[in-house]
Amino acid sequence: MASTTTKLMTFAEFEQLPEREGLRQELRHGALVQVAPPKFDHFMFQQILRDLLDKAAAAAGRAYTEVGFRALPEHEFCVADVAYAAHERWARCRAEQYFRGAPEIVIEVLSPSNTVTEMLDKEKLCLENGCQEFWLVDPERRQVKVSTPDGHTITYRSEQEIPLPLLNGGCLAVDSIFTPAER
Amino acid sequence: MATTTTKLMTFAEYERIPNPPGHRYELHHGELVKVPFPEFPHVRAQWQLRRLLESAAGDAGVVHTEMPYRPLPEHECWGADIAYVAKERWNAIDDYLMGAPELVVEVLSPSNTAAKLLDKRNVCLDNGSREFWVVDTDHRQVEVSTPDGHTIAYKSGQEIPLFFGGRLAVDAIFTPAER
Numbered sequence: 001m002a003s004t005t006t007k008l009m010t011f012a013e014f015e016q017l018p019e020r021e022g023l024r025q026e027l028r029h030g031a032l033v034q035v036a037p038p039k040f041d042h043f044m045f046q047q048i049l050r051d052l053l054d055k056a057a058a059a060a061g062r063a064y065t066e067v068g069f070r071a072l073p074e075h076e077f078c079v080a081d082v083a084y085a086a087h088e089r090w091a092r093c094r095a096e097q098y099f100r101g102a103p104e105i106v107i108e109v110l111s112p113s114n115t116v117t118e119m120l121d122k123e124k125l126c127l128e129n130g131c132q133e134f135w136l137v138d139p140e141r142r143q144v145k146v147s148t149p150d151g152h153t154i155t156y157r158s159e160q161e162i163p164l165p166l167l168n169g170g171c172l173a174v175d176s177i178f179t180p181a182e183r
Numbered sequence: 184m185a186t187t188t189t190k191l192m193t194f195a196e197y198e199r200i201p202n203p204p205g206h207r208y209e210l211h212h213g214e215l216v217k218v219p220f221p222e223f224p225h226v227r228a229q230w231q232l233r234r235l236l237e238s239a240a241g242d243a244g245v246v247h248t249e250m251p252y253r254p255l256p257e258h259e260c261w262g263a264d265i266a267y268v269a270k271e272r273w274n275a276i277d278d279y280l281m282g283a284p285e286l287v288v289e290v291l292s293p294s295n296t297a298a299k300l301l302d303k304r305n306v307c308l309d310n311g312s313r314e315f316w317v318v319d320t321d322h323r324q325v326e327v328s329t330p331d332g333h334t335i336a337y338k339s340g341q342e343i344p345l346f347f348g349g350r351l352a353v354d355a356i357f358t359p360a361e362r
Contacts, residue, residue: 116295120319138301145301145334153326153334160332 008075024066028121030075038081038111045109045139048177049082053105057167061086061104069099071129078122081137082107084167101130104166109137123147132166142178191258213258221292225264228290228320231356232265236286239349244285245273252280254310261303263287264318267347282311286346290318304328313346323357 008030017025017032024035038046046065053063067083070076083103093099106126108119123134127149136145144162147153156162158178161171191213200215202208209216221229229248237246250266253259266284268276287307289300304315308330317326325343328334337343339357342350 110297110301112296112298114297115293116291116297116300116317117293117319117321119297120291120322124322136297138298140298141301141305143301143305147334147336151336151338153328153336155328155332155334157332 011070011074011077014077024079025077026079027075027077035079038109041139042081042109042111045137045177046081049107049109049137052172052176053082053084053164053167056164056170056172057084059087060168061166062090063105067099067103069102071102071125073100076125078102078125080106081109102126103131105133105135106131107135107137109139112140137177139178142174144174144177194253194257194260197260207262209262210258210260218262221264221290224320225290225292228318228356229264232288232290232318235351235355236265236267236288236345239345239351240267240347242270243347244269250280250284252282252284254283254306256281259306264290269347283307285311285313286316287312287314288316288318291320318356320357323353325353325356 009027009032010030011027014025014027014032019025020034022037024037026033026035050063050065057063061084063082063084065082067080069078069080069083071078080103083099084105084107085099085103089104102125106122108114108122110119119136123136126134127147132148134147136147138145141157143155143157145153145155146162156174158175161173164170164172192210192215193213194210197208197210197215200208203217206217206219209218233246233248240246244267246265246267248265250263250268252261252263252266254261260279263284265288267286268280268284272280272285283306287303289295289303300317304317307315308328313329315328317328319326324336324338326334326336327343337353339354342352344350
């Protein structure tokens with residue numbers, strides 16, 4: 001899954017790389033990582049989560065899928081499966097060309113190949129650089145792990161609701177992610 | 184990592200399989216899983232945790248590395264990197280520990296998939312574990328999960344409260360006085 005360069009790749013070098021059809025390219029700790037495109041189920045969960053968050057956020061902000069961001073000024077470029085931020089933050093990105101720091105909510109949909117180390121690493125990088133909530137969505141167990149910068153994590157399962165303090169204070173039912181009315 | 188059988192393997196069938204040299208087998212959801220023996224940094228962390236937990240537990244319970252247990256009555260036989268079992272329960276064990284130990288500690292290896300670990304955590308916390316710990320030697324932190332769905336990450340400079348009494352400094356795990 002990962003091809004590693006021998007010395008740390010800078011962001012400027014990363015930016016010069018040609019786009020690879022169908023491949024997501026990330027820069028993690030100065031190493032180029034190429035990720036295969038998501039399978040259909042994964043893609044569907046991304047769309048569902050984006051729509052649910054958009055609906056809950058109303059006028060406060062927006063959620064997008066496949067959001068590239070620069071958590072740190074150098075050697076890092078991550079892509080979030082889904083990310084939410086307030087409108088002013090997205091406006092700032094347009095001015096700065098890239099999303100600097102990590103979005104307020106970063107959501108990763110778990111794939112069977114994801115390692116624990118990889119996920120913990122991404123979580124740490126996000127929560128230490130502006131992200132307020134890191135969500136790990138686990139379709140197999142139908143649960144969502146929500147971690148915050150204070151080191152606390154709550155796992156929400158079927159029949160529970162995830163509070164959304166960053167989005168106008170609503171709630172998101174776990175079952176609405178995994179058993180949507182229409183798919 | 185997994186050798187798949189065409190149908191779910193029962194515990195009785197599993198029990199008859201000899202362990203090959205350099206590996207041991209576990210039974211996960213009716214599937215035979217080959218587990219390699221851990222590398223030394225992993226073993227060292229296990230040893231250190233066992234020592235610290237044992238000294239905190241005193242006579243209240245027993246702490247072991249590589250402890251076998253059957254979290255569910257059928258199709259499962261797992262090994263915990265480190266486990267704590269209360270004395271009374273320990274003394275009552277016949278052939279196997281049935282259900283999950285009160286405390287299961289897993290030390291992360293780079294190859295652990297998130298899905299596998301989340302599955303292990305769910306099954307343990309649903310079947311008798313009061314706490315499930317994930318020890319991350321890379322980030323020098325310990326994630327402590329409880330059956331109410333809460334997880335707290337303890338980092339350097341912090342102490343983990345122990346449900347059987349006492350506290351464990353995170354730094355004592357990663358910077359042992361003697362190694």
